[in-house]
Amino acid sequence: MLTDVPSTPTTTSSHPLTGREVVLRHGAYTASVVTLGASLRSLEHDGRPLVVAFHADRMRPAYRGTLLAPWPNRVVDGRYTFDGEDQQLPLTEPERGHALHGLLVWADWQVTALAEDSVTLTAELAPSAGYPHRLVVEGTYALDDDGLTTTVTARSLSGRAPYGTSAHPYLTAGGASLDATVLTLPADRYVETAGERLLPAGERDVTDAPWPDFRTPTAIGDAMVDHAFTGLARAADGRARVRLEAPDGFAVEMTWGPELGWVQVHTADRPEPELNRVGLAVEPMTCPPDAFSTGEDVVVLDGVQEHTASWTISAG
Numbered sequence: 001m002l003t004d005v006p007s008t009p010t011t012t013s014s015h016p017l018t019g020r021e022v023v024l025r026h027g028a029y030t031a032s033v034v035t036l037g038a039s040l041r042s043l044e045h046d047g048r049p050l051v052v053a054f055h056a057d058r059m060r061p062a063y064r065g066t067l068l069a070p071w072p073n074r075v076v077d078g079r080y081t082f083d084g085e086d087q088q089l090p091l092t093e094p095e096r097g098h099a100l101h102g103l104l105v106w107a108d109w110q111v112t113a114l115a116e117d118s119v120t121l122t123a124e125l126a127p128s129a130g131y132p133h134r135l136v137v138e139g140t141y142a143l144d145d146d147g148l149t150t151t152v153t154a155r156s157l158s159g160r161a162p163y164g165t166s167a168h169p170y171l172t173a174g175g176a177s178l179d180a181t182v183l184t185l186p187a188d189r190y191v192e193t194a195g196e197r198l199l200p201a202g203e204r205d206v207t208d209a210p211w212p213d214f215r216t217p218t219a220i221g222d223a224m225v226d227h228a229f230t231g232l233a234r235a236a237d238g239r240a241r242v243r244l245e246a247p248d249g250f251a252v253e254m255t256w257g258p259e260l261g262w263v264q265v266h267t268a269d270r271p272e273p274e275l276n277r278v279g280l281a282v283e284p285m286t287c288p289p290d291a292f293s294t295g296e297d298v299v300v301l302d303g304v305q306e307h308t309a310s311w312t313i314s315a316g
Contacts, residue, residue, distance in 0.1 A: 016057035019108050026117040026143035028315075032056075037066035038109040038121040038139040040169055043148055045315035048174040050147075050252045052279035061275055063168040066105045067152060069137050070125065072166030073228065073264060073289040074098040076199060078130065080292035082162050089130030096197045101168070103131060109139070118142035124157075133161035135301065147253075147314025156301035163299040164287040165309055170268060170279030171254060173316075176246035178267065178277045179221055184243040185214035185265060188231030191288060198226070200289045217245070220280075226266040228288050234258070242282050243316055251316025259309045260284040261297060284311050 019035030032041040032053075039060060042053035054064050078089035078099035089099035104123050113120035118141060125135040134157040142149050152165050173181050190209055194201040206213055211223035215233070232240040238258045242265075245251040256263075266281035286309055287297040299307050 018054075018056050018058075018060055020111060021056050022111065022114065022119045024117050024119060024141065024143050024148075027145060029143045029147060031141060031143060031148050033119055033121070033141050034060075035109045035111065035121060036060060037063075037105045037107065038123070039067070040065040040141065040148075040150070040167075043169075043313060045147075048250060048315075049172050050174075050313055050315060052170040052172050063101055063105055064170055066101075066168050067137075067139050067150075068101045068166040068168060068283070068285075069104050069152065069154060069163070070131065070133075070135060070161070071099075071102050071164045071292055072283065072285040072287065073291075074100050074198070075292045076197075076290045080162075082292070083160060087130045087132075098197070099130070102165075103128065104137060112138070113140075117144065127158070131161075133301075134158040135161060135163070137165075147312050149310055149312045151308060151310040153306050153308045154301060155306045156303045159303045161301045162292055163301045163307060164285065164291055164297075165307075166260075166264070166283045166285040167311065168281060168283055169254075169313065170281050171242075171244050171252050171313070172279040173244045173246035173252050174248075174250040176248070176250070178280060179219075180247050181220055181280075182217045182243075182245040183214045183220050183280070184217045184241075184245075185229065185263075186233035186240060186242075187215070187229035187263065188233075189229065191228040191230075193227060198289075200228075203230070217243070220267065224267055224269050226264075226269070228262055228264045228285070230262050230288065232261070232263065240284075244280055245316065252313065253316040254282050254284070254311060254313050256284040256309075256311035259307075260286055260311065262286070262288050264289075284309075 024031040093100035109121035262285040264283040
């Protein structure tokens with residue numbers, strides 16, 4: 001449900017490159033959210049970072065911390081068919097020739113509700129080439145004793161529309177070196193990729209992967225991962241849990257519910273020294289790569305029902 005804007009929101013008065021900034025506090029947790037892409041700029045527990053932060057008045061590094069909608073990951077060649085009509089999306093990953101991470105990552109969302117420990121941002125997506133649908137998408141960040149929970153709700157204002165969502169935080173266990181941290185990733189299968197374009201090439205058992213089996217806690221070392229995983233082990237409440245632990249025992253965890261059946265994990269291997277392996281991208285997704293083309297786990301918004309997905313980041 002959309003909520004009213006409070007009369008006196010306490011946001012920063014300046015307008016940096018990443019938009020308006022909102023600082024949230026609850027107990028040992030502090031978080032910063034900016035309106036560009038409804039992005040999580042920072043999250044700390046007792047002063048130790050749980051996500052890799054970025055500067056509020058510089059260009060956000062790629063997709064760090066942003067919400068992804070109306071699709072996560074890639075649509076190969078930007079082409080898909082929905083309800084019998086062929087569509088061509090803009091190629092926002094030109095070096096690989098794909099449409100990447102939806103249409104709202106560079107939008108300036110509006111703050112529509114605000115409290116000391118929570119903020120709601122809303123964006124209305126207008127119809128465009130390749131996605132001729134009008135949506136309203138709402139993202140709420142809320143701190144409590146369990147950490148920071150993000151909830152994304154979407155509904156169509158124009159009838160049937162394909163949809164998926166995710167987020168793009170880079171987790172860090174208190175700033176420890178990624179190579180030295182221990183990862184627990186409870187997934188049985190991953191999507192193999194082919195060539196430099198990272199084309200999806202079918203599911204494989206994680207025991208066939210060229211990296212260690214992270215279903216048991218294992219140091220990341222020099223492993224290079226940029227793949228989607230599924231077959232997630234879940235607790236009795238239906239939640240999956242990824243854990244990243246520093247050598248001193250400090251840990252960050254990310255959990256999510258059954259509405260998110262996939263997770264993209266990326267060790268942030270980049271050519272830029274300042275971005276290379278700075279953290280671990282953990283992106284719980286409603287659908288796999290190229291889902292608009294394959295139809296696998298795509299949500300169809302029908303103009304009546306809302307779709308909601310949520311995840312939590314906390315100190316382990």
